[in-house]
Amino acid sequence: MHFLIRFILQKFLYLLLLLLTVAVLTFVLVSLSPVDTVNAYVGSDVIRLGSEQRELIIQRWGLDKPLIMRFFLWLGQLLQGNLGTSMTYNQPVSDVIAERFQASLWLMALAWLGSGILGVALGVLAGAKETSLLDQAIRLYAYTLSSAPTFWIALLLLITFSATLKVTPMCCATPPGVLLKDVTFWQRLYHLLLPALALSVIGVANIALQTREKLIQVLNSNYVLFAYAQGETTTGVILHHGLRNIALPALTLQFASLSELFGGTVLVEKVFGYPGLGSATLQAGLRNDVPLLVGIVLFSAIFVFIGNTLADLSYQVIDPRIRIGGTRA
Structure with missing residues (x-):
């Protein structure tokens, strides 16, 4: 203790x-x-x-x-617990951050979960089918999108699904004339899908590549070769040995991506006209709003720090051999 x-x-x-x-x-x-x-x-x-x-x-x-x-x-x-007053919004900085973060939290949570789940799934598929066409396609996808700018992906999605196909909204977090507090869950989700997709598409790449490499190491290890000799199938090896070994690095990357996710939110919210903390950050920078910008930076530092700390604490759950603050004798 x-x-x-x-x-x-x-x-x-x-x-x-x-x-x-x-x-x-x-x-x-x-x-x-x-x-x-x-x-x-x-x-x-x-x-x-x-x-x-x-x-x-x-x-x-x-x-x-x-x-x-x-x-x-x-x-x-x-x-004294006072972050000052925003020059841009003429409101207390804490109120601006709280109001805008409520909108951004939905976006970041959906993108974070989506990138983690899809990244691990693609990494497992690529690692299990090493050198196959599926593996090559997943790696091409990951290498291409890992170097693609977030705003460019967001613009392509907006042009394709909103302007051309007209299946998603062009902007904003709510239908026209509806306040954010009055939207239903499905209306919020409908307006979140495309911005969240733009954020998660790029985050998938690092997790998929890392998961693939780790799974290949596991599948080529001695204890897995022994499991194959005992009649274990590839699916069984992945479920019983692979997932436990790839979970820790995947979790580390996932929590470490919170900083990139927060930075990408600024660009995505600007492209989609989403009224979240990212757009408030951009306005604070353009208007040289020192109190608001410093407040947002402090909040983002706490946000990322908490994510990394949760990753450290969760290591014990995934791998009981890890002990915080010391090692077993």
């Missing part, structure tokens, strides 16, 4: 150091951006902006203060 407590304390310390580093770097880099914050805040009405109005905006958002002072003022608010 003390190993688990030490593991949790170490992880918590790492998280604090990670968040501090991410906060400092993000705040400084965004604050030093060449984008004029006032012009980005006002938008197209900047040509009608007078000097007095500009000064009022600068004072309103504390842009007249030195960078170090602004950072420590923001840090003081953060220690």
